[in-house]
Amino acid sequence: MSRWDAEVAVVGLGAWGAATLWHLAARGVDVIGFERHRPGHALGSSFGGSRMFRITCLEHPGLVPLARRSLELWRRLEEESGDDLFLPGGGLLIGPERGLIIGGTLRAAAAHGIDVQVLRGPELRERFPRHTGVPAHHLAVWEPSAGLLRPEAAIQAATALAAKAGARVFTDSRVTAVEPVAGGVRVRTAEGAYRVRRVVITVGSWLSALVEGLPLETLRMPLTWFRPVDDDGAFDLERFPVFMRETEQGPVLWGNGREGGHEVKLGLEGYGPGARPIDPDDDADRSVRAEDWADVASMLRGRLPGLADVPDRVAVSFFTRTPDGQFAVGALDDEARFVVGGGCNAHGFKHASGIGEALADLVTGHAPRLPLDFLAPGRFGARTSPTTTAPTAREGTR
Incomplete structure (x- = not known):
């Protein structure tokens, strides 16, 4: 043996x-x-x-x-x-030209020959009308190879x-x-x-x-899903693909459209106030509080109009950094x-x-x-x- x-x-x-x-x-x-x-x-x-x-x-x-x-x-x-x-279906990245998201994305694309398309104001609004309030000095980059x-x-x-x-x-x-x-x-x-x-x-x-x-370090990270006010398909994944958006105040909003029975998923790259270091055994708190979704919700009206003010669902994820x-x-x-x-x-x-x-x-x-x-x-x-x-x-x- x-x-x-x-x-x-x-x-x-x-x-x-x-x-x-x-x-x-x-x-x-x-x-x-x-x-x-x-x-x-x-x-x-x-x-x-x-x-x-x-x-x-x-x-x-x-x-x-x-x-x-x-x-x-x-x-x-x-x-x-x-x-x-x-x-597949592509992915959208938005932010200031020399910012974290767009700057890093364009550098990676140039260094590795990745096919991307740069979109400016009118073209961005025409292709992705649900993204509103994008400052004039911000750019969008469309990566066709991205997806979910x-x-x-x-x-x-x-x-x-x-x-x-x-x-x-x-x-x-x-x-x-x-x-x-x-x-x-x-x-x-x-x-x-x-x-x-x-x-x-x-x-x-x-x-x-x-x-x-x-x-x-283990962090507690809230995830949120928001329901569209109108069920017209504008927030379905095909029309509202995966995205990362660096806002003028700095936080990065990310998410994707409805797919597979899930509502519109959104979160903050900085993880928001609901994120905090935890011990995964002694402090595995998965209860949900208003602070877990309030910051995300406050960013939607001027940037992603058409979503409900309160999330349809909130969950807590753990990750290590x-x-x-x-x-x-x-x-x-x-x-x-x-x-x-x-x-x-x-x-x-x-x-x-x-x-x-x-x-x-x-x-x-x-x-x-x-x-x-x-x-x-x-x-x-x-x-x-x-x-x-x-x-x-x-x-x-x-």
């Missing part, structure tokens, strides 16, 4: 973990996955019916190739699962395909410890312990409890026995399929096909020798 229960374990089957499990199983790797809840649940950061996808990644130049690869892999996941996961991803469906599709390919998936399974052993790793759960050669840890808000030296706004993706030791993926910074879902591929490469001893050194967790001083310190799970997985 083998001393190993599997070659690799993936701890946490949110967006990044589910994608990693899918890639590993598709390669024939003997892999097991652990999920504290059920794939596609609403207790982490990957829920809410929609996520914006764009290739003009203004957050870092290295993310543009990752976005392009991720789109290829989203298409593959769609084809293999038979599910509609990516809805369905997060819950994507996670469920990746997990199901992994299971079909041979992965063993343990749901409602809380991991209580991840420890180094001779030549491998022990993953402890409430039901028992599993010995594997290597582990990928993708537990979202709980990652800082598992790995020393990762300065991750790093000090430099970039993800933490990489191995913690020279043997890649411990590989981590975390710190989504509220813009990581679009890259999940590509990050899953990179994590699968790393944990099987291969170099990722794209340069991702700028995401290495060692830049924060994370412990890189699991023989001297074990990543220990305090409460479990997302």
Whole structure:
């Protein structure tokens, strides 16, 4: 009998973990996955019916190739699962020419040859009449390659395909410890312990409890959905696509039109007053207060007229951020026995399929096909020798 229960374990089957499990199983790797809840649940950061996808990644130049690869892999996941996961249709970005959104978008487009169209006042008003009150000195950029991803469906599709390919998936399974052993790793759960050669840890808000030296902060982020006053289709996704809009006061409003039974989804890039640092175990407050939606609602009348004054629905999401706004993706030791993926910074879902591929490469001893050194967790001083310190799970997985 083998001393190993599997070659690799993936701890946490949110967006990044589910994608990693899918890639590993598709390669024939003997892999097991652990999920504290059920794939596609609403207790982490990957829920809410929609996520914006764009290739003009203004957050870092290295993310543009990752976005392009991720789109290829989203298409593959769609084809293999038979599910509609990516809805093309373009994306709209609005703001001052040298501002955060437009400046970063145009730099990314120029550096990487991304097809975009610049729209000015009259053309913007004609094509997207629901966006009003745009100052004359602001520009809009239309990215035809952008679109919308369905997060819950994507996670469920990746997990199901992994299971079909041979992965063993343990749901409602809380991991209580991840420890180094001779030549491998022990993953402890409430039901028992599993010995594997290597582990990928993708537990979202709980990652800082598992790995020393990762300065991750978990934030509570409200999400809001507003119902149009008139049901004339003007706010349907086809006519009101995904967007980011930097306002004259500074806050960035983002959202997308009605789709798949959901009303118009809106939020603030600065997360608003309802966002605050939390402990995901001791302070997991998901109750809704007026401050969670008041700032978004106050911005609508002069910018997106035609929506109700009060949201139809409000939900609370958790996400993690790093000090430099970039993800933490990489191995913690020279043997890649411990590989981590975390710190989504509220813009990581679009890259999940590509990050899953990179994590699968790393944990099987291969170099990722794209340069991702700028995401290495060692830049924060994370412990890189699991023989001297074990990543220990305090409460479990997302």
